[in-house]
Amino acid sequence: MSPFPLTSTSLLDYNRYLSLLVGNTTYSPSSFDLLATTTVTGATADTITFSNLSSYSSTYKHLQLRMVMRDNRSGYTGSYARLRFNNDSGSNYSVHALYGTGSGIGSGSEINSTSVHAGEINAPNAPSGAFAPAVLDILDAFSTNKNKTTRLFAGTVNYDWLGLWSGHWRSTAAVDSISIISPLGDFVTGCRFSLYGLKAV
Amino acid sequence: MPTPTYTALATVTLGGSDTEIIFSSIPQSYRDLVVVIGGSANAGTSPSLRFNNDSGSNYNIVRMYANASTYSSQSFNATYGSVGFMNTEKSTVVAHIMDYSATDKHKTALGRSSNTETLRLEIVRWANTSAITTLEVRMDGGSLYSTGTVMSLYGIAG
Numbered sequence: 001m002s003p004f005p006l007t008s009t010s011l012l013d014y015n016r017y018l019s020l021l022v023g024n025t026t027y028s029p030s031s032f033d034l035l036a037t038t039t040v041t042g043a044t045a046d047t048i049t050f051s052n053l054s055s056y057s058s059t060y061k062h063l064q065l066r067m068v069m070r071d072n073r074s075g076y077t078g079s080y081a082r083l084r085f086n087n088d089s090g091s092n093y094s095v096h097a098l099y100g101t102g103s104g105i106g107s108g109s110e111i112n113s114t115s116v117h118a119g120e121i122n123a124p125n126a127p128s129g130a131f132a133p134a135v136l137d138i139l140d141a142f143s144t145n146k147n148k149t150t151r152l153f154a155g156t157v158n159y160d161w162l163g164l165w166s167g168h169w170r171s172t173a174a175v176d177s178i179s180i181i182s183p184l185g186d187f188v189t190g191c192r193f194s195l196y197g198l199k200a201v
Numbered sequence: 202m203p204t205p206t207y208t209a210l211a212t213v214t215l216g217g218s219d220t221e222i223i224f225s226s227i228p229q230s231y232r233d234l235v236v237v238i239g240g241s242a243n244a245g246t247s248p249s250l251r252f253n254n255d256s257g258s259n260y261n262i263v264r265m266y267a268n269a270s271t272y273s274s275q276s277f278n279a280t281y282g283s284v285g286f287m288n289t290e291k292s293t294v295v296a297h298i299m300d301y302s303a304t305d306k307h308k309t310a311l312g313r314s315s316n317t318e319t320l321r322l323e324i325v326r327w328a329n330t331s332a333i334t335t336l337e338v339r340m341d342g343g344s345l346y347s348t349g350t351v352m353s354l355y356g357i358a359g
Contacts, residue, residue, distance in 0.1 A: 030205030034358045037232075059203075066233060066359060068299050068306065100265025100274030100322065129330050133299040133309040153297075153311055155324040157261040160276045162324045190305055194232060194359035197203060 030199075033060075037194040044072060044186035048193045051177040057142035060197030063175070064138070065118075067193050068131035073123040073185030077159045078132065082115035082181045085148060085169050089114050092170045099163030116167030118180050119154035121187075126158035131190060141175040148175060206358040207235075215240070217348035221339035224354050229302040229332055232359025236338060238287070238294040240350025241316075244342075245288040249281040250296065250310055251337040252327050256280050259328045266321040281339060282325030284312025289347070292316035301333040308333060 035056065038048050053063075073079045084093075091112040098107050110117075119134030134154035140146050148169040155162030180193060208231070211224055227234070238248055250260075260282040265274040285294035296312040310325040338352060346352075 030207070032205075032207035032357075033203035034206050035203050037359050056203075066297075066299070066357070068309065100263060102263050102274055102276030105265055105267070105272045105274050127307065127328065129305065129307045130326060130328075131300070131306050131309065133297070133311055133324070135297055135311060153313065153322070155263060155311065155322075157263050157276065157309075157324055157326040160263050162263045162265055162274075162322055164322065190303075192232070192300060192359065196206070196357075 033197045035195045035197050037192065040187045040191040041189055044188050046182050046186045048180045048187065049177060050195050053178065054142065054174050054176045056197055057174055059199065060142070061200035062137060062139050062198040063141045064196040064198060065136040065178070065180070065193065066196070067119060067134045067136070067180070069119060069121040069134065069191050070126070070131045070188050071121045071123055071182045071185035072188050075125065076123040077125040078123050078156055079121045079182065079184040081118040081121055081134070082183055083118035083136070083150070083167070084115045084179045084181065085171070085175050086173055086177050087179065088169070088171065094168040096166045097163055099161060102160030115181065116150055116169065117152060117165045119152060120156040120161055121182060122156055122158050123185060130158055132156040138175065144172055144174055146172060204358050208356045210354045210356050212351065212353040215346040215348065215350045215352065217345060219346050220343055221337055222352055224336045225334070227334050227336060228356065231302065231356030232300060233357040234298040234301050234336070235355040235357060236296040236298070237353045237355070238350065241289055241291055241347040242287040242340060243289065243345045243347060245286070246344035247283040247341040248285050248287055248294050249283045249339050249341050250298070250325065251281045251339060252308060252329070252333045253331055253335050254337070255327070255329065261326045261328065262323060264321065264323045266319055268319045282310055282327060283341065284310055284323050284325060285314025286319050286321040287314065288316065288318065290316040290318055298333065304330055304332055306330060
């Protein structure tokens with residue numbers, strides 16, 4: 001086999017280690033990697049999908065979504081996002097919630113839902129430029145002997161809503177695709193959805 | 202191609218006389234910032250964020266908390282964005298600052314804290330589309346971070 005010629009464009013993202021000998025800088029591979037980002041630009045979108053995720057199954061244990069969301073639900077200050085795995089739209093999901101409304105604390109649950117909660121969404125009656133943030137963890141995403149669980153931290157100040165949500169997908173299938181859905185409107189320009197992989201040893 | 206991230210940008214260990222820490226000249230090459238505080242304060246107080254030295258009443262906050270005897274939620278405006286609770290007990294605070302380098306969005310932060318007494322969650326919106334270049338993490342009411350409290354700032358690509 002002839003040597004593969006490296007060019008400068010072959011090395012776009014790297015850390016340079018002079019040596020792995022004792023006394024030199026420790027080689028420290030990342031445990032938290034950005035896998036993909038989708039930003040809505042131009043046309044609106046009612047669903048954002050990350051697919052072919054099983055290709056990451058040998059490298060990562062957990063997944064994390066970091067999102068900021070706004071939609072075009074006319075006449076409203078906000079709405080909400082939902083999430084499905086592997087295009088499963090059956091009644092195979094459950095949700096539990098603990099939330100604050102700015103004046104009180106509440107809790108709730110959904111049994112046999114067709115998706116899990118994925119965060120709040122700001123809508124046109126919220127101030128221009130206001131997007132609702134969400135951080136959602138998917139635990140043991142690629143396990144084939146566990147049902148999948150999610151943990152969401154999200155909220156918005158535009159209609160005083162903040163909380164923690166757990167989600168449960170009654171399937172032992174490895175996660176291959178994730179769809180984030182805006183059921184009451186379309187995601188608008190500026191929405192951002194970033195997917196990360198977390199390693200484990 | 203996966204991109205390694207969650208990069209440590211700065212860490213400070215405090216000496217007991219600080220009521221605020223300022224991270225300046227924040228690189229604009231990440232999508233989100235994460236502030237992690239581990240330690241305590243000399244009194245019950247709220248570690249809070251102030252962006253780009255903006256001391257106007259431009260921070261909207263929703264808070265929820267619970268302790269052994271009560272729970273509550275409030276919403277209010279302030280001249281800084283509270284992201285947790287600390288007191289003389291050992292506390293952990295984590296604040297996610299989303300899309301901090303964007304110039305088309307108000308900035309938001311999700312904060313949570315816990316110690317042996319109180320669990321608190323908060324969301325902050327800073328009504329400003331400027332990219333965040335300076336981040337002040339201050340104690341409400343002039344309280345002090347206790348000696349040995351560690352504060353770290355991370356950048357997350359996205």
